[in-house]
Amino acid sequence: MKKIILSFIFFATIATFNAKAQVTPGNYWSVFGGVSVPTGEFAKSDYGDFLDGTINNKAGFAKTGYTIGLDGAWYIHKSHWAIAATISYQDQGQLSAKDAHTLAAGYQDAFGVDTGAASTSNRYRNINILVGPQYSFFFSKFAVDLRANAGIVKSFSTPEMDIKITDADIPYEFSQLSSKATAFAYGGSADLRYQLGKKIGLVLKENFVASPGIAITNTNRVNYAGRLDTKQPISEAQTTLGINFGF
Amino acid sequence: MIKLKHAVYVLLGTALLYTGCSSKSEEAVQPNIANETITQASLKFTNQANSADTTSCTYTFLLDNNNNVIGTDSTKLILKANSKYNCVVYMLDQTQKPVFVVSNEIKQRENYHLFFYQPTPITTAPVISNTTPYIPGTPVTPNAAPLNLTIARTDLDTNNPPMQVGLTSVFTTGAASSGNLRWVLRHQPNAKNGTYAPGSSDLDVNFITVIQ
Numbered sequence: 001m002k003k004i005i006l007s008f009i010f011f012a013t014i015a016t017f018n019a020k021a022q023v024t025p026g027n028y029w030s031v032f033g034g035v036s037v038p039t040g041e042f043a044k045s046d047y048g049d050f051l052d053g054t055i056n057n058k059a060g061f062a063k064t065g066y067t068i069g070l071d072g073a074w075y076i077h078k079s080h081w082a083i084a085a086t087i088s089y090q091d092q093g094q095l096s097a098k099d100a101h102t103l104a105a106g107y108q109d110a111f112g113v114d115t116g117a118a119s120t121s122n123r124y125r126n127i128n129i130l131v132g133p134q135y136s137f138f139f140s141k142f143a144v145d146l147r148a149n150a151g152i153v154k155s156f157s158t159p160e161m162d163i164k165i166t167d168a169d170i171p172y173e174f175s176q177l178s179s180k181a182t183a184f185a186y187g188g189s190a191d192l193r194y195q196l197g198k199k200i201g202l203v204l205k206e207n208f209v210a211s212p213g214i215a216i217t218n219t220n221r222v223n224y225a226g227r228l229d230t231k232q233p234i235s236e237a238q239t240t241l242g243i244n245f246g247f
Numbered sequence: 248m249i250k251l252k253h254a255v256y257v258l259l260g261t262a263l264l265y266t267g268c269s270s271k272s273e274e275a276v277q278p279n280i281a282n283e284t285i286t287q288a289s290l291k292f293t294n295q296a297n298s299a300d301t302t303s304c305t306y307t308f309l310l311d312n313n314n315n316v317i318g319t320d321s322t323k324l325i326l327k328a329n330s331k332y333n334c335v336v337y338m339l340d341q342t343q344k345p346v347f348v349v350s351n352e353i354k355q356r357e358n359y360h361l362f363f364y365q366p367t368p369i370t371t372a373p374v375i376s377n378t379t380p381y382i383p384g385t386p387v388t389p390n391a392a393p394l395n396l397t398i399a400r401t402d403l404d405t406n407n408p409p410m411q412v413g414l415t416s417v418f419t420t421g422a423a424s425s426g427n428l429r430w431v432l433r434h435q436p437n438a439k440n441g442t443y444a445p446g447s448s449d450l451d452v453n454f455i456t457v458i459q
Binding site: 111174 | 352355356358359405406407434435436437438439440446447
């Protein structure tokens with residue numbers, strides 16, 4: 001985060017010496033990259049307590065990762081309003097050994113068995129495709145853009161969790177499978193654009209994306225006990241730095 | 248500009264390739280924790296025709312100072328002939344202070360626990376189904392005087408679809424007779440399907456039973 005801000009200040013300072021461009025309502029596209037931080041249920045990594053009835057089925061165990069993508073805005077008759085679109089790719093990591101241990105202990109307690117074991121594989125990888133209205137404020141070389149988004153999140157993979165509980169030397173196995181589902185997503189963003197030249201600029205953006213959940217398939221779940229996630233909510237707060245190009 | 252675009256494509260491709268290949272597996276195993284400890288198990292009966300008519304039977308595991316089982320003790324089950332009794336399970340763990348009511352925890356864990364009740368002797372094989380509490384493989388003794396007792400579980404768990412549990416049941420007696428009642432609690436983690444076979448037994452005891 002600090003590097004992103006310092007880079008932004010660096011480029012902005014250089015630009016003040018070699019550019020007289022002023023930012024005005026004009027279509028642009030940009031390429032960006034930055035950090036993507038999971039929030040809410042998606043970020044939680046607790047199992048809860050079976051006997052208290054507080055099992056957290058929706059804990060995502062997602063990790064802070066990165067996002068890269070393309071962004072664009074098309075202004076309506078040079079007004080301050082534009083139609084904007086974003087396509088971004090996110091990686092939110094995978095379960096750690098500690099997370100696997102949490103799952104193993106949780107299922108062991110929930111089913112009251114002698115031992116529990118969990119192995120996990122695959123990462124949270126998804127793409128967001130979002131469109132929405134944008135309103136821009138212009139201040140000399142700067143523009144501030146506010147945007148509301150709606151669209152889809154398409155998962156490429158989610159962590160697979162393979163559980164093996166054993167009681168009286170009898171093993172019982174079941175899994176939460178990796179998902180490639182698509183779901184509705186929405187969000188909003190605020191960004192600060194700085195005009196470096198007539199057709200080029202920098203953009204620092206804060207973006208929030210959320211989805212009520214992508215479908216999750218579980219196999220060999222015979223009894224309802226312990227964590228059972230059938231719909232994984234996704235929510236991400238992203239800070240990105242990009243270069244935008246006018247067209 | 249074109250060079251910049253190419254650089255962006257390379258960056259995107261490299262990132263996708265990296266994340267596609269970087270999956271790995273983590274594993275953890277928990278240490279052993281024993282099943283529920285049951286030191287005393289009781290069946291409490293109330294006559295449907297007279298709520299003041301109650302009885303019970305209790306099976307007790309006798310423990311030494313280190314909580315090792317050194318013996319058992321059981322009381323006789325005595326029921327009136329040609330009657331219907333509501334039966335409730337009551338189980339204790341007396342190694343804990345205060346004494347822990349295990350049957351309450353069984354209720355919380357009802358989705359993978361199932362009680363079985365098997366009167367003996369029997370002269371014909373019992374009906375074995377997902378809704379009968381009888382134990383498959385129980386020896387049939389056609390020439391013996393049977394224990395005239397039938398049992399039906401009355402409670403359901405929260406599985407989908409719900410399955411019986413057996414914490415509550417109805418005992419129906421016939422003519423005067425005597426025999427045994429075998430009482431089994433099956434622990435069937437993620438395997439409960441209404442049948443006896445899956446899982447292991449948390450409890451397996453017998454009561455001398457008299458219907459008079």
